[in-house]
Amino acid sequence: MLFTISLLPITDYRLPIPDSRFPIPDSRFPIPDSRFPIPDSRFPFIKNLSNLKLVKKTLDRLLKLIQSISLAILIVSVSVLPVFAQDVSNRDLPMVSTADDSQLELTKFHDIEEFSDNFFVNQITENNLTGAVFTLVKDDKIIFSKGYGYANLEDKIPVIPNKTLFRVGSVSKLVTSTAVMQLVEQGKLKLNQDINQYLKEFKIKTDQFKPITVDHLLTHTDGFDVAWVIGGATRCQSKLLSLEKFIRENLPERVRPPGELYVYGDVGLALAGYLVEVVAGIPFSEYIDQTILQPLDMSQSSFQQPLPSQLAANLAVGYQYKNGNYIKQPFTCNKSVPTTALTTTAEDMAHFMIAHLQGGRYGTQRILNDTTVKEMHRQHYTNFPNIPQAAGSTYGFFERFVNNQRIIEHGGSMSGYTNLVFLIPEQKLGFYIAYNRNSLNENLRDDLVQQFLDRYYPVQETIASPTEIITKAIPEAIPEANIPQQYKQQYKQINGGYRFIRYPRKYLVKLAIVLLESGRLFTIKTNQDHTLTIFPGRSKWEEVEPLLFRATDSNMYINFRPDSQGKITGMSMSSHVHLTYEKLPWYETLVLQLGLVVFCVIIFLW
Structure with a gap:
């Protein structure tokens, strides 16, 4: 049975560290007063039996005091055990590295393992996490990849970067956006075309607002009401609705003109995924498998729900932490497949990131042309068009600036899992992180981004700061x-x-x-x-x-x-x-x- 022990630092107990040079004051033994001379060794202190008894009694008290202090220190030492497992201390936390790091010493990331270990071990022990994975890519290679903690607490199965699968939630939207851009590149979809030109089974009403385009779908400016679909996830006990039927039955009303405001949601990208299915003429997940997953050698990844048995065996258990307990989350089938259904490993996701950083190429395979990748990565919407380094939206990614670095990224959360894909296109660098626990504070992901950039891409004095850049404009x-x-x-x-x-x-x-x-x-x-x-x-x-x-x-x-x-x-x-x-x-x-x-x-x- 899983049990937890409260995490309390030793300093909270204010216990002094015993030092033979400085006896620990005890109220039972008064500190010598200058008004009363300390016995001089030149005169015998032990003169009779009563004095011997007094010495013995004093030594007994000192022994009990030392035993009490030792017991207190032992209790405190036990209390710092991580709360995610019964018998695991920091030194026992499983950590599995799978990347070839033989060339790391020649790069600025020579100490990345130290950085990663410090960050994730602290996160796991301080935030009641179960397991995590961190994979770093640079140029066309995985340069660091390491798992921390457990994919399964009960069976003590560690997180392994090239084996453990995580459900990525909304990170799925990046794969969907990439598929859309493939069809744009082939001329089968046009970014500024009314999507009604492609829809066959139903149409989007245009009596109140102008038509919605593919551009609007990819930038979350479609103008649909936010749809919190009741029953959007199921226990996979019955066959899922087709993507077409799910969207048609749950399509929300239009509440604002398209292109007017950015409002993040699932509707636009679900529709974009459906357009992929309609234009390609095959089911969405089948198209993704043929044109993205297979070319990128993402053999441990799938949009299928439930997962194929060979993949399901390596799926990290998703947990919710509540009232000191870790609660297993059931595997749910999400009806909005293009926006939430991808399951993958950290190193499979690394292949996807490398393709985006290398202009659409991974090894000898290419999923997009370089010009298409650049079009996908550039800013297509912002609330501050005249402010340099203001956040915006690309096709699929969020865009923001930290330490003068332009970042494109996307996070994902679902029942039992939290993820982040992070890219700096100009540096040909990216990383992926995942946790098998939900309801995580957003600050945990932001903290990693900030600490990573502060360490490896600090703001240089020779470079104009964001304040200087902005105040010029x-x-x-x-x-x-x-x-x-x-x-x-x-x-x-x-x-x-x-x-x-x-x-x-x-x-x-x-x-x-x-x-x-x-x-x-x-x-x-x-x-x-x-x-x-x-x-x-x-x-x-x-x-x-x-x-x-x-x-x-x-x-x-x-x-x-x-x-x-x-x-x-x-x-x-x-x-x-x-x-x-x-x-x-x-x-x-x-x-x-x-x-x-x-x-x-x-x-x-x-």
């Missing part, structure tokens, strides 16, 4: 006298509450937003000096252009969106493309909505 704070009158009224409208834009608008689940999503709400207050204060946190922002503000303590920007009548409807942040918010009307503020709920409950119970 954006003027300093605008004096009050220079602010146009038309913006002064809009400035006053900024005051109020804002809510994260990613939520359903046409479904009953919207009610849960009010009760459960209070953490996605914040308030903005305008100040007389044309600065803003954002609560909670009390961060301060100064205006550098009408409706464009810069943080006073960082390189982050926010801008505000007016509608056609000039009314402020929302805002965005420059650090991540998905950080888009809408301004709440007075009747949707949290206080009023909760007040109405309480009022209705009181009336109902009266």
Whole structure:
């Protein structure tokens, strides 16, 4: 039976380390007082039997004290055992390396194993993780690959990078986007073509908004409502709906013009995957296997659900950590296959990353032309077109800048698993990480990115910092006298509450937003000096252009969106493309909505 022991550092007990030079003070033995002379060795201290008894009694007390301290130290030592296994300490944590690292000493990554070991062992022991894997690629090679912890806690099966499979969740969207770009390259799909030209079994309504294109699907700007599909995953007890039927029956309404806003979701990429199926004339997973997985020698990867038996045997068990226990998560079949269904190993995913870093080539095989890869990787949408190093969206990847490095990446989470694909195209470098535990704090992945870049790609003094780059393009704070009158009224409208834009608008689940999503709400207050204060946190922002503000303590920007009548409807942040918010009307503020709920409950119970 799995049990856990609380993790408490030794320093928490404040126990002194015994030193023969410094006896440990004990309240039972008073410290000598200068008013009373210490017995002199020139005079015999032990003069009679009573003195011998006193010495024996004193030695007994000292022995008991030493035993007590030793027991306390033993207890503390036991308490630092990692909580993920019964009998595993840090030195027993399984770590399996599979990459050829013979050339590492000749590169800047000569100490990558030390870096990786320190990071992942600390993460596992401090965050109640079960297992993890880290694989680093540079140019056309895997230069480091190592597994940590357990793929299966109960059977003590370690994570092995070229053998252990992980379910990657939304990282699947990268493979789907790559498949779409293959068909674009072949001229079978056009990026700016109305997708209704390809759909046969159903059509997208265009009576209210303009047509949706492939470009909109790949950049999450399709304008569909967010769809949280009830029953989107099943226990695989019956045959899954066809991709066409699943999409047709669950296609949400259109709620905004396509191309207007980035709202991350599954609908657009599920539709993109369906277009692959329609245009290619074969099932989606079969197309992926033939044109991506096989050419890239990803023999341990599949979109099939349930997995083929030879792959299922090596699947890491997914866990949820709750109340000190690790709960096995069942294997679920996800109906939105193109957006969530890929299962793979770290080293198979390394082959995929190498292909993207090498212009579509892996070994002697090619899945895309170099020009197509460049088109896929470039920025296609951003909320800040005039701000250098503002986050954006490529075709499939998120884009952002850290330490002056342009990163394209995509994370994935699902029941029992958390993943990240991270690429720096200009450096021909990337890494993949995976954990077999869900509900992980996003900061864990971000911490690895930041620590990795700080160590291997620190900001150089000879290179212009993001602040210097941005301030060359954006003027300093605008004096009050220079602010146009038309913006002064809009400035006053900024005051109020804002809510994260990613939520359903046409479904009953919207009610849960009010009760459960209070953490996605914040308030903005305008100040007389044309600065803003954002609560909670009390961060301060100064205006550098009408409706464009810069943080006073960082390189982050926010801008505000007016509608056609000039009314402020929302805002965005420059650090991540998905950080888009809408301004709440007075009747949707949290206080009023909760007040109405309480009022209705009181009336109902009266």
